[in-house]
Amino acid sequence: MDRLIYTAMTGAKQIMEQQATTSHNLANVSTSGFRAQFDTFRAVPVVGPGLPTRAFVVDSTVGSDFRSGTIQQTGRTLDVAVEGPGWLAVEKADGSEAYTRAGSLKINENGVLQTASGLNVLSDSGPITIPPDVKITIAPDGTISQVDAGPNPGATIDLARLKLVNPEEANLVRGNDSLFTTKDGEPQEADANVRVISGALEGSNVNVVDAMVSMIALARQFEMNMSMLKNAESNAAKATELLSLG
Incomplete structure (x- = not known):
């Protein structure tokens, strides 16, 4: 029984x-x-x-x-969608590195590039700072450039590059905040093969x-x-x- x-x-x-x-x-x-x-x-x-x-x-x-979600065009400069496998690296509140596919970015009052939830977006050298009152573009390889509006229109100045990683899926662990980290907690090396689409967001899968x-x-x-x-x-x-x- x-x-x-x-x-x-x-x-x-x-x-x-x-x-x-x-x-x-x-x-x-x-x-x-x-x-x-x-x-x-x-x-x-x-x-x-x-x-x-x-x-x-x-x-x-x-x-x-x-599996990847549907790519939706938004036309917003600070929106990026990871194309195919790969992740955006962000800094958690405790200073550790985590990964997300949510590419709706913003610039806070201190000029730091962040996700919509307020996490710092990382480059290879740490958080990314954007000068005030500038127009920026994000290239497919994640390079963030400042468009020069001075006497030489069209010229660009590279500011930073998004840290794009592609760890093995089996090595990723989901947290309660829906962010992913590696099982050993070690930061991943940037992967030059990961590409992003500017002016677009990836939907939920x-x-x-x-x-x-x-x-x-x-x-x-x-x-x-x-x-x-x-x-x-x-x-x-x-x-x-x-x-x-x-």
């Missing part, structure tokens, strides 16, 4: 967590550069005397879908239809597990009646 309870109880718990993950994906369907998250489950035997046939359901892997179908399927699976628990309770009650009659 308790074998059924172990499996159904832990199965229902993990389904609720997967439902939360799917809801989180749907909530970020319009978030620039967002990567969908997914969960996989496996059965783990309960270790102990007399318990080798009992099993828990556990969340064995929390992964991310690294969440498939709305798939996410909605998944939510319906998970709801049905949860109901099935709860039904199994009710059956176990009913069977236990009937067994108690038989024993009391004996």
Whole structure:
């Protein structure tokens, strides 16, 4: 009897967590550069005397879908979309390096280039500072240039270059802030092969239809597990009646 309870109880718990993950994906369907998250489950035997046939359901892997989202043209100079594999390097609040695909950038009051959420965008030598009242362009290789509006129109001055990296997907870990870091926490070297598109943003790679179908399927699976628990309770009650009659 308790074998059924172990499996159904832990199965229902993990389904609720997967439902939360799917809801989180749907909530970020319009978030620039967002990567969908997914969960996989496996059965783990309960270790102990007399318990080798009992099993828990556990969340064995929390992964991310690294497929690219749709590129949307915005025409805004400070919007950049990473084309193909690659990431923008940013500085977290604790000074460590993290990676994102959200390329909606801004210049704060101190002239520092930041993401829309206020994180400093990095170059090979650290945060990037933009002089006041200048027009800038961002080249496909991430080079940020100042367009000279003086006596020689059209001339440009290179200010910095975005740090673009391309670590192995298996070496990336998603944080609670949706930023990615390497498993060992070490900064990655810039990759000259990574390219960006200026005046564009990459949309979320969440498939709305798939996410909605998944939510319906998970709801049905949860109901099935709860039904199994009710059956176990009913069977236990009937067994108690038989024993009391004996």
